[in-house]
Amino acid sequence: MLATFASDPARSRGRLYPEEESAFREPFQRDRDRIIHSSAFRRLKHKTQVFVEHEGDYFRTRLTHSIEVAQVARTIAVALGLNSHLTEAVALAHDLGHTPFGHTGEDALDALMAPYGGFDHNAQALRIVTSLERHYAGWDGLNLTWETLEGIAKHNGPVTGDLPYALAEYDARHPLELDTHAGGEAQVAALSDDIAYNNHDLDDGLRAGLFTVDEICTLPIIGEAFAEVDRVHPGLDLKRRQHEALRRVFGVMVSDVLVTSKRLLQEANPGSVEDIRALGRPVIRFSDALWQDLKAIRSFLFKRMYRAPSVVVMRAEVTQVVEELFPLFLADPALLPEEWQADVAQAGDKTALARVVADYIAGMTDRFALQEHKRLTT
Template sequence: MRAPYASDPATSRGRLYPEEESTFRTCFQRDRDRIIHSSAFRRLKHKTQVFIEHEGDYFRTRLTHSIEVAQVARTIAGALGLDTELTEAVALAHDLGHTPFGHTGEDALERLMAPYGGFDHNAQAIRIVTSLERHYAEFDGLNLTWETLEGLAKHNGPVTGALPYALADYNARHDLELATYASAEAQVAAISDDVAYNHHDLHDGLRAELFSTDELAELPILRDCFAEVDRRYPGLNYYRRRHEALRRFFGVLVEDVIAVARTRLAEIDPQSATDVRHAGRAVIRFSQPLFDDLKVTRAFLFDRMYRAPSVVAMRAEVTAVIDALFPFLMAHPDRLPKQWRKDVEDAADETALARIVADYIAGMTDRFALQCHDRWIGGA
């Protein structure tokens, strides 16, 4: 049953370029489908989550992460009476703007782009779905609905202050009301990102043998999860034991979000999606006790996984790749693919060229970035 505060596709604010809508799909379903069929979404298969794509076949990539986020988001949205298709669309698209090599690549590109307006992966996702996907006859981008674009722009909260150029450029043409909160659906997508990575980074860290199951069993929340597994299944196989504990951890996070959301929504009593946007606070959150426990887990992951010596060493290697590719392409824009050269010819100045180069590098997969580096720069 649809809640009164859910986004309703029948009353969508529409698309920048008007289209005849589908007879059998809602506008939000159509957005989700366009995202899934986009080139940028396919490339997430070979983009880093934490471990570089070639380090192992069983670690999460940006694609598997995005699918897991969408699954969590759809579950929470359904429990709250929200529009599941809009929630899923935002969840599936939230990482489209990520560079090769994950946050390491983003940090490098942000530094290199500092003289040219900066780089932000959330704003880059907007740039991809409104400009860089060029497959349709009548428009650039995917021509997504206002609600999906709003969700991508501000799923983490209102966007204030100086805007990243990629977001400012589109917002000037299609006002996304950046100073307000996003819909409940977009907020669900954002919290589902936290649920997914807190769960799967622990799983991947165990697989990479960066920490032990015994260490994990001492963390808040997980301590109780392991105790319950040991009580119900004494003597359980090592791998099954940690899987059972981690899936309970996953369930605790999801159930907490749903309970808190129901309480906050009851307090605010919104009668429309607009009421949620103007509530003055996020309605989809973790409870404070659980959030405090999660901070301990995040600190553990930061120390033992994100800053593990092997991960830090790989970060240095791939940072060098981005640091070399950017100036090379700035000096040799003729190396860009044919379909990019018209943009280069139209570039008015160095800043415009830098943004084209950043768009191209940001769209690379891990393996393609490494291949380009070897081919163009290599042992030079």
């Protein structure tokens, strides 16, 4: 049963290109399925979170991360009476716009694109699902519902000021009300992203040997989780002990979001999804106390994982890959594959051409970017 403030598929604002609705799938289910079957979603298998793909088979990729986010988001959405299909669609799509090499690749591409409007992975995700996926006979993109597009564009909150060009272009023809918060489903997807990466970055960092269990036990939440495991399961082997403790950390975050969000929703008493958009503040949140604990964990991870010496070395190497590929393609767009030449031909100036090049590079997997760099520079 959906709450009154959930997104009702029967009252969806529809799609940019009208379609006959399915007899057995609601609109948000179709959105989720189209995202799963998209080329961009499959490519996430070979795009990394922190570590470059070839560094290990067990570290998270953008694909496994997106699946984990969707699992958390479904759980929270159902518990709050929100639409789980819409929540899952936004969760699965939230990282579609990421470049190869994680945030390192995005930082490099954003710097290169600074003269041409910059680069933002959330805006790029919208560009992918509204333009760059080209499989359907009647339109470019996936022709997703307005609600899913809204969630992709602003699941992290309102987008104001100088808009990324990919958002500005689409919003001009299909307004997404970028100056408001999204519905509850997209807010759940955003918090689920935080929950997933806080938990799995601890796991990946331990697996990579960047820090030890003893070190993270000095952090809030984590020390208590390990202490509880030792109390309930004394003498557990190291791998099981670690897994059981991180399960508890995960549970603390999910429980906190549910308790806090239920209270905020009760206080706001929204009668519709429009009421949630009009509140001017998010209703899906961590408590202030837990948010402070998570800031301490993120600070630790930033120093010990995201800026670990081995990671910094790799960041420099993959930054060079992006920095050298971009000007090569910009100077000689004939190097782009044949299927991209129509976009090149339609590019009326250098800015438009740079955006075609950025689309191509952003779509690369880690593996392909390294292969192309080697092929074109050696």
